[in-house]
Amino acid sequence: MTNRTRTPRTLSAFYLVCSLLVWALVGSTTAHAELTIRITEGADAAIPVAVVPFAESGSIPTGDKISSIVQDDLTMTGEFRTLAPEKMLSLPSKRSEVYFRDWRLLGQRYVLVGELTRSGDRVQARYELFDVNREERILGESASAGINSMRTLAHHISDKVYEAITGVPGAFSTRLAYVTLQRSGSEALYRLQVSDVDGKRASIRLESDEPILSPAWSPDGKKLAYVSFETGRPAVYIHELSSGNRTRIAEFRGLNSAPAWSDDGRSLLLTLSKDGNAEIYRMDIASKDLKRLTNHWSIDTEASWDHTGNGFFFTSDRSGGPQIYHKSSEGAEPRRITFGSRYNARPRPDPEGKFVYYVHQRNGAFHIARTNLSNGEETVLTRTESDESPSVAPNGRMLIYATKQSGRSVLTVISADGGAAYSLPASEGDVREPAWSPILR
Amino acid sequence: MSLLLHGLIVVVALTGWSWITPKDDPAPRSIAARLITQQEPEPSRVVEEVDEPDRDEERRREQEEQQRREEAERKAAEEQRAREEAQRLEQERERERQEAAAARKREEQRAREQEAARQKAEAEAKERERQRAEEEKRRQEEARRKAEEERRKQEEERRQREEAEKRKREEQARREAEEKRKAAERRLREQQLEALAEEADRQREAEARQQREAAAAKAREAQMMSESQKYQALIRERLSQAWYPPSSATEEMTARLQITLLPTGELQSVKLVSSSGNTAFDNSALGAVKSLSRYPIPDDRATFERYFRQFTIEFNPRRLQ
Amino acid sequence: MNISAHQKAFAMVLSLGLVAGCSSTGDTMGEDEYGSDVQAVDQDGGSTVYGGSEDGGVSSTGLTDEEMREREERAEQEAMRNITTFYFDFDTAEIKPEAREVLVAHARYLESNPNQQVRLEGHGDERGTKEYNLALGERRANAVERFLIVNGASRGQLETVSYGEEKPAVMGSNESAWAQNRRVELVFE
Numbered sequence: 001m002t003n004r005t006r007t008p009r010t011l012s013a014f015y016l017v018c019s020l021l022v023w024a025l026v027g028s029t030t031a032h033a034e035l036t037i038r039i040t041e042g043a044d045a046a047i048p049v050a051v052v053p054f055a056e057s058g059s060i061p062t063g064d065k066i067s068s069i070v071q072d073d074l075t076m077t078g079e080f081r082t083l084a085p086e087k088m089l090s091l092p093s094k095r096s097e098v099y100f101r102d103w104r105l106l107g108q109r110y111v112l113v114g115e116l117t118r119s120g121d122r123v124q125a126r127y128e129l130f131d132v133n134r135e136e137r138i139l140g141e142s143a144s145a146g147i148n149s150m151r152t153l154a155h156h157i158s159d160k161v162y163e164a165i166t167g168v169p170g171a172f173s174t175r176l177a178y179v180t181l182q183r184s185g186s187e188a189l190y191r192l193q194v195s196d197v198d199g200k201r202a203s204i205r206l207e208s209d210e211p212i213l214s215p216a217w218s219p220d221g222k223k224l225a226y227v228s229f230e231t232g233r234p235a236v237y238i239h240e241l242s243s244g245n246r247t248r249i250a251e252f253r254g255l256n257s258a259p260a261w262s263d264d265g266r267s268l269l270l271t272l273s274k275d276g277n278a279e280i281y282r283m284d285i286a287s288k289d290l291k292r293l294t295n296h297w298s299i300d301t302e303a304s305w306d307h308t309g310n311g312f313f314f315t316s317d318r319s320g321g322p323q324i325y326h327k328s329s330e331g332a333e334p335r336r337i338t339f340g341s342r343y344n345a346r347p348r349p350d351p352e353g354k355f356v357y358y359v360h361q362r363n364g365a366f367h368i369a370r371t372n373l374s375n376g377e378e379t380v381l382t383r384t385e386s387d388e389s390p391s392v393a394p395n396g397r398m399l400i401y402a403t404k405q406s407g408r409s410v411l412t413v414i415s416a417d418g419g420a421a422y423s424l425p426a427s428e429g430d431v432r433e434p435a436w437s438p439i440l441r
Numbered sequence: 442m443s444l445l446l447h448g449l450i451v452v453v454a455l456t457g458w459s460w461i462t463p464k465d466d467p468a469p470r471s472i473a474a475r476l477i478t479q480q481e482p483e484p485s486r487v488v489e490e491v492d493e494p495d496r497d498e499e500r501r502r503e504q505e506e507q508q509r510r511e512e513a514e515r516k517a518a519e520e521q522r523a524r525e526e527a528q529r530l531e532q533e534r535e536r537e538r539q540e541a542a543a544a545r546k547r548e549e550q551r552a553r554e555q556e557a558a559r560q561k562a563e564a565e566a567k568e569r570e571r572q573r574a575e576e577e578k579r580r581q582e583e584a585r586r587k588a589e590e591e592r593r594k595q596e597e598e599r600r601q602r603e604e605a606e607k608r609k610r611e612e613q614a615r616r617e618a619e620e621k622r623k624a625a626e627r628r629l630r631e632q633q634l635e636a637l638a639e640e641a642d643r644q645r646e647a648e649a650r651q652q653r654e655a656a657a658a659k660a661r662e663a664q665m666m667s668e669s670q671k672y673q674a675l676i677r678e679r680l681s682q683a684w685y686p687p688s689s690a691t692e693e694m695t696a697r698l699q700i701t702l703l704p705t706g707e708l709q710s711v712k713l714v715s716s717s718g719n720t721a722f723d724n725s726a727l728g729a730v731k732s733l734s735r736y737p738i739p740d741d742r743a744t745f746e747r748y749f750r751q752f753t754i755e756f757n758p759r760r761l762q
Numbered sequence: 763m764n765i766s767a768h769q770k771a772f773a774m775v776l777s778l779g780l781v782a783g784c785s786s787t788g789d790t791m792g793e794d795e796y797g798s799d800v801q802a803v804d805q806d807g808g809s810t811v812y813g814g815s816e817d818g819g820v821s822s823t824g825l826t827d828e829e830m831r832e833r834e835e836r837a838e839q840e841a842m843r844n845i846t847t848f849y850f851d852f853d854t855a856e857i858k859p860e861a862r863e864v865l866v867a868h869a870r871y872l873e874s875n876p877n878q879q880v881r882l883e884g885h886g887d888e889r890g891t892k893e894y895n896l897a898l899g900e901r902r903a904n905a906v907e908r909f910l911i912v913n914g915a916s917r918g919q920l921e922t923v924s925y926g927e928e929k930p931a932v933m934g935s936n937e938s939a940w941a942q943n944r945r946v947e948l949v950f951e
Contacts, residue, residue: 039684041759042681132728188929232923322890432892
């Protein structure tokens, strides 16, 4: 609070004030419009959240701490900043131990407390989230997981916390698919991998010395479609993750690429060049029937269904260079979406249909940009210069893309509006072609 | 006017005359030339008078002499006339005497002849009598007529005079009345004008007073307003810094909160008067409002009471990326 | 890989030779200079390095002028056919003028050797999106394929495949590397 000093007043001033006070009071009882202060901008900063290390009873597996994982999850979104435990004045684990004044003094808006209890081969977490200023509990839950699934439990808590604060479901329990590439001399090793959203618990699903491209999650999160050159030529495969069973679904002459699942999981959009040049087709997975959706001498590729499931976005260079187009239905006339630069490609719409994200070249550098579909406004979201393969989180709040760090490709998560970036820990070689899974049920 | 004209003419003539002569030009057929001919005697006299005062004096003396002589002659003539009149009267009387003697003689003769010629004379006398009577009557009538005429004339003149007099008086009266009326009217108008002016003055005065009062009130208001605005801006800034709109926020969301403050600037109460429809959003607004330990408020109690005792805060993100 | 080890090695030697021919100084050269260097490779570099003048020298006796010309021409053609990599500008599939003569030589060869199969591998540089580059690589390969067919090769001899940006000839994120990676390679099988 600022210091306020009272200036001495003359007697007449005092009377004036008194009379005006009376007048003001009379006036206020009559009909003067009450003052309205309009707040149109929020803090241009992450929300301060204190994740207090959970109390533990019984033999809790050492290693990953639930609170640390939750902290990292929240931080990754760019929407939160967490308080280091050593700065906390107390380490409460239940409501009665929470002194809101302390947390307010520390500038915290939310406090997450909880405790873990071992019961058999499961760990139970009881946790509560408090709004420091409102002094209210906004979340309280008990959840359990096997002793080897502490990360699953942690991501679940992160999802709940995220939803309680933001009103949007968290996407921390989702998964990522991506391709790593290691080169040694002329040899290349491609690996299709699946991991948690924080890059942990990665598992290799396919290995090839020929390129693997464009992994795409089925809507149920159980299958991946991708392009593999393992035969020396590009072909599209559907890979069931739990069993590892694979189906080569498209191996036409020319290109077989850019698979994208329909909402019902029954069909794929594909780019095929069997009829001369790259066009977009819809393939019914069961019957393998094809329907051609574009017909132009230019390149049409990188299709992705829009949020309605009726229309789709795609890249076409029919204007001379690659640009984003949208067809509101399979038979509709394509409408050009991007105009901001000469190179805009690989559209990925958000789940609400508000934005479309894509690779955007500006001044020789490639960034991730998005266009607001309601007003056509384009925003460049990244400052890095070799950005590729944007993939939107299923809650629409985050975006993962591949960029270059020290000459190597890494994956970076940003908030959907281009906020703070979080790079996934780099493995050896390049990490590329990330695909964010749907929310897994 | 005519004097002025004459004067002008004189001057024009003079000037015309003075420069026409030396130049020896033939008189132009101009108005000036014509005017000169017309008014020649005058300028010459004026010039003579101015140039030869002695001759004038002499002439005046001559005239006086002449007048004296004429007067003497006139008196002599008068005396002559009086003498002649007296003579004539004498003669008249003489003649009357002679006539009376003759008459007497004639009377005597008549008496003599009377008898003789009495009847005739009587008749004649009667006749003469009658004629005389008639004559007399005629004369009398004439005289009476003349007198009557004279009287009538006088009467008429008198009447005309009186009439004129009366008209004049009436005119005078009318004029006076008119003037009076006009004066009255003028006075009335003046009074009215004065009244109007006074009224206007009063109004001006009142307006000026009102304006002064309004200005003072306005100044006070403005002071309060500017104070208010200053603190509104401070509150806005503090709340903007304290507000973390959730990621689900959209530009369509608006949460309205009614705030009641203590005079210390501390939050007394807050009420969600209009929800955004999004709980996280409403909570973010409530959290922001409650996060300020003390609101920046003006020192001036009146301003505080008027604006900051109770007010509304509207959370509505406008610049979402 | 279906390509025989011999042919693969040969092709690699050739392309490496080509690259070496220009990249002895290429790494330190500026971007603008690189362009002219590439042209030099396409036009004369190959013929001076791999030209048939030695053979011509040996068998010069007893040939008519016509035979000489034919021979020289054939030698020239053979020399030209040593060039199997063709470069493209960014985001284009336009065959550069200096590549045409060489591609004509290849077409003639294919025409006269109907059993010869050739695989046209299209590539892009690392810039831009992978799927679009895949399509672009195919467009480049198709452009070369059409050119060869027009000039005598038959469709059955040709096969196209695009690797997009997946198989760069040169590693690196600079104009020099990108220019060498935007290419179509002819792989004789």
